[in-house]
Amino acid sequence: MDFLQPATWAEALEAKAAAREAVPIAGGTDVMVAVNFGRLRPTTLIDLTRVPELQEWGLDDGAVRLGAGVPYARVITELGGRLPGLAMAARTIGSPQIRNRGTVGGNLATASPAGDAHPALLAAGAEVEVASVRGTRRIPVSEFYRGVKRSALADDELIAAVRIRPPAGPQQYSKIGTRNAMVIAVAAFGLALHPDRRAVGTGIGSAAPTPRRAPEAEEFLAGELDGLWESRGELPAATAGRFGELVAAAAAPIDDVRGTAAYRVHALSVMARRTLTWAWADYRKGDPTCA
């Protein structure tokens, strides 16, 4: 097995172009598990931890540009205010050790339907910035997931960053696991209220072949909030309930060792209802970012 350690982004892209079957590795929390269990025997590994720009985040054109190699621990400590939904998702991930290693870029590259970051990225309307020696392109995250552990990434491309606009309204994230920490999601839900656009963002995890939005729920809720955005009035309980039902209806889960399809649908309806209730309460208080 070849182990490449490019020192610059250009070198990394050249390496990927030259060895398209090569597997990039950052925190290694997915790749090394697969290697250790004998499920992955890559001919080439490209270690991205030495590429400086991947380890950075900054503001660019009004958005947070989060380098693909920034670990979850830093998302929590450095970006809790700017990316509240993603930070909430990051808090649910693994153990402190895993959060020190794992990255949002890695979560995207693996593209597991159970990846914890995805529902938050979907709700926030993030874009994935990918690059190759051919150039750079931005993919809306909702178009990034193409199947179980498949993404829109071409075989010569690497993920450079994720771009997320700071929130204009409250964000929430909720995840079900059968223990109280260090657990793969049985189902997860991300919610972002976008009062600036009079829109609602959603993201569903672990309840379909890919992470996905719940477009009907988004449209329904945006319609119900018409007028309430300005008045900051109380949200009718029936609205939250209906929103939960529509989110659940957008899921297409299976029975597996972690839970039944019926439970996942039920749990999504509860999480969607509760997170909306919390987010709306925050919005009424006028606190756009409070989680």
Place this chain on the structure above:
Amino acid sequence: MSTPTRAPSGAPAHLTGAGGGIGADAQRPDGVLKVRGEFAYGSDLWMDDMLWGVTLRSPHPYARIRSIDVGPALAVPGVHAVLTSDDVPGEKVYGLELADQPVLALDVVRYQGEPVALVAADHPDTARRAAARVVVDYEVWEPVTDARTALGHPTWNQVHETPAEVTELSRESAHLHPQGNLVRHLKIRRGDPEPTADVVVIGEYEVGMQDQAFLGPESGLAVPAEDGGVDLYVATQWLHVDQRQICAALGMPEDKVRLTLAGVGGAFGGREDLSMHVHACLLALHTGRPVKMSYNREESFFGHVHRHPATMRYEHGATRDGDLVYVRATIYLDGGAYASSTPAVVGNAGTMGLGPYVVPNVHVDCYGAYTNNPPCGAMRGFGSVQTAFAYESQMDALAAELGMDPVELRCRNAMEEGSVTPNGQVVDSAAPVVELLRRLEAMPMPPAPATGADVDLRDMPGGVSNTTHGEGVRRGVGYAVAYKNVAFSEGFDDHSTARVRLEVVGGEAVATVHTAAAEVGQGLVTVEQQIARTELGVERVVVAPKDTAVGSAGSTSASRQTYVTGGAVKAACEAVRERVLSRARDLVGRAVPDLRLDGGKVVSDGEGVALTLAEVLADDVVEETLEWRHRRTEPIDPETGQGFAHVQYAFSAHRAVVDVDTELGLVKVVEMACTQDVGKAINPQAVIGQIQGGTAQGLGLAVMEEILVRDGRVQNPSFTDYLIPTVLDMPPMRIEVLEYADPHAPYGLRGVGEAPNISSGPAVLAAIRQATGLPLTRVPVRPEHLTGT
């Protein structure tokens, strides 16, 4: 016996530790090494010229092997040997109680993961790739995956028909072994065979398959010796029972097969059966090279036995006042493909199966069955864990039926000293069941759950996954009591051997304790030192590596080592002391009635220091080796289950407080309180550790731990999907330790390790039941059970 000429790195060293006799919180001699990550576990064993052994396992739960072609594997460069059952020179089957398990598969494989062939190569990856090239032609058979089906008892009604018919029925189902699918049927018949009662509650319960989930996977290193024998360094639980089975398989005498305990990363029963022991020896003897085998996490799930899943039906009859009149219980334990310790587990589940309550009329049938599921055997609590879920659920159901407080009902029927157990044995030492419960009741309750803005997510069901801020959360409280036999029962010759040496080194008195008792993390090495310090009055006590150069210590299981090996060390120390004092009397030249050893000196209260040990011993070494036995037990009557079967009983009780998100079905255990009688706490801190650990393991079974098996195949062989409690699942504990000395036991002590593992889970289940109002008859409780999805 000869010592190995070459020892690997990672082999155990002599241990010394900080002071303290019995009753002190003496520090573990291996504690600092473990905390620093410097302790060598079995997986750290290393020799420069060693080969790596791997195991090819059956992918099928049940199949006939038509042929095996090892040629393609042997052709892989770097491969030194590929072995099958043809290469096993001695007995081709082994087992703890019944020799029914092939060292390597013979003509039939009976569970997924059964070892079929072995490969030794110069790199573990090479060995794995080569193993994948062994061509095995299987004729796949339909597996038998349900214990009751295997026994021909598909419905509860048929169970209550006569034994003759049961035997007839069982002939109709597929026989996994020539003798049929019944491993053991234990019967208890006591009192009125047709009792009636004012109030009757009937319940059916199920317990899923729990794994020991030790963190140190099965590992060892076999080194071929110049005398044609083999030295095996291995992480295990009972060196001598391993040695007996390895010798049989290798066709070698005991002096040619020498075992040394490597660093053990947890056991909990999962290392009682052989894993890689014979395999590594076979490969080492075949290649003439040291061979290391170390399972990865996934293989470990196939490399050891699990806790028996249980299906149970209980009928409790009581007077309107709440006095138990009778219990009828039928218990099925799924032993999987091979017997392992199923007969003894059936013995415990049957005789302990009604809990610490006085029941005048008893009718118990407990069955252990062969199926094509993973083999099940020893795990902490050993049959009592399963039945405790049933009998404690029944006590709660009966209390509800009677309109009584569950604790009152338990106290009303609680065993005490002098009570008679279902197997007709008089409890002849303290049985403070009522006090354990009353002390729990008297403990303060944790504060009510926070709501609204005060919520700390870590205190909520779901934790920081942010599933509730108090919505849907309801609190419940549950109680449960355990009683558990300590040490081996039913007439087993249960003994231990200790060699104790006293000498003066560099002017300082040094005692060395040498036993074969496996230290698996529980702290026996500390206890051995404490006993020697107390009995010999010396500060410096060395614990020699555990090996077969000294006689058997018996198994590190059944909460028995502090009792039995502790007893042996105490007896050997007393013999050494007697010789030293006798020499001292000779030196003094007259009788001094109160001579004793203290502070490295021979002292007398009347005369002060008589002599230093240097004066008494000079360059001599005083050494004694003693075999020690606890009082004898006897087999139970096969028709009535009556007999003096058990040496000692351990009692513990738990109160669990839980918050349940009733809408999402998520559980947060808020507090666990435990009371336990330990007779005498030899090391109070270690006792607390056992109670905390046992509690966590019981909680795990109640709410999350289960090996999911479908059609004989394990669905979750990883710590990604086999979940064990984290720090956010295991709450703070209140613990009260009682010390009512057992007059039959050394220092009055009682085995500690298992009881809290038994009472913890049922208390959690009772609390969840109270919070939700649901009947909940199966553990682990899953969100689906709580939400009806």
